Amino acid sequence: MPEKTTPLRAAPALRRFRLRVILGLFPAVLLLTGCIAEPGPEATLPGNSTAAATGSPGVPSTSAPLETTQSSNKAPVYWIGRSNGSVFLYREFRDVPDQDNPVTRALRAMMSEKPLDPDYFTPWQNPEKLASSISGKNVITVDLSEDAFNSNLDADMAVRAVQQLVYTATAAAASSGLIDSGQQIQVRVLVDGHTDYVAFDHVQLGDPMSRAAGLVAPVWIIDPQEGTDMAGGSVKITGRSTLAGGKLAWQILRVEGNGDKTPYLTGETTAGTEAAHSGLFTLALSLSTGKYELRVAQVDAGTGQQLNVDTRTFRVG
Structure with a gap:
């Protein structure tokens, strides 16, 4: 039987909902952002690339704590960049339109805007369709159209792009008070409603994914x-x-x-x-x-x- 999900409402309703759920949540500390050099295809990903994309065991243990609840309307958005010959994830807080729910608008910014720091980049394209919902089991479901993947990436960069989405979605949900950070938080990505899509021709989507350790900047x-x-x-x-x-x-x-x-x-x-x-x-x-x-x-x-x-x-x- 399909897992029941609750569509995320527009910002005013979210703020009312947030008041009911955020008390006592989110002990984690804030993440940080950084600058890097030009991206390139030769960087290697430690461990198995599929495991890294899905947040599975076998990836280095250094991970990023989940964002804490904040009163600001700024959206946490992750970008990709290089440090010491490897490619990592970096974060900025961005001003975003208020018409969508926090997860959707953070992902929209990730796929359509340019980073403040010129050393960051994103391989995502602005999709025609983008929506998100959260289940009672802390699973964020993102449904987007296929045009978001119109970039030619190697396997390692494809893994990082998928994790860029996972980090941004979980950061937006946590910072807006929509998820319980005391439980495991996962992201399921659908493409045009289907679970069998292979992102950038390298990463199988559909199963719930968590943040992969070892991909945040040192x-x-x-x-x-x-x-x-x-x-x-x-x-x-x-x-x-x-x-x-x-x-x-x-x-x-x-x-x-x-x-x-x-x-x-x-x-x-x-x-x-x-x-x-x-x-x-x-x-x-x-x-x-x-x-x-x-x-x-x-x-x-x-x-x-x-x-x-x-x-x-x-x-x-």
């Missing part, structure tokens, strides 16, 4: 987002590393009017180890008016080498 800068204008004085920077307790090196470069970059501040910090704040880091810096680039990297404990550099450009004043 270092994330959550705030500021790319191109943000910040008030002068004390500037707060937050981020996350996948290595809790690991050393991080950071650098602030001042960006001149001609594009030249001059070292301005440098330092080190340590990613948090507390259960509720694992991998998180915070910097409070005093910056004068101007344009800056922030760089954060993991530091190898044995060699001292800086790995997985993440960058972000922003303005102060």
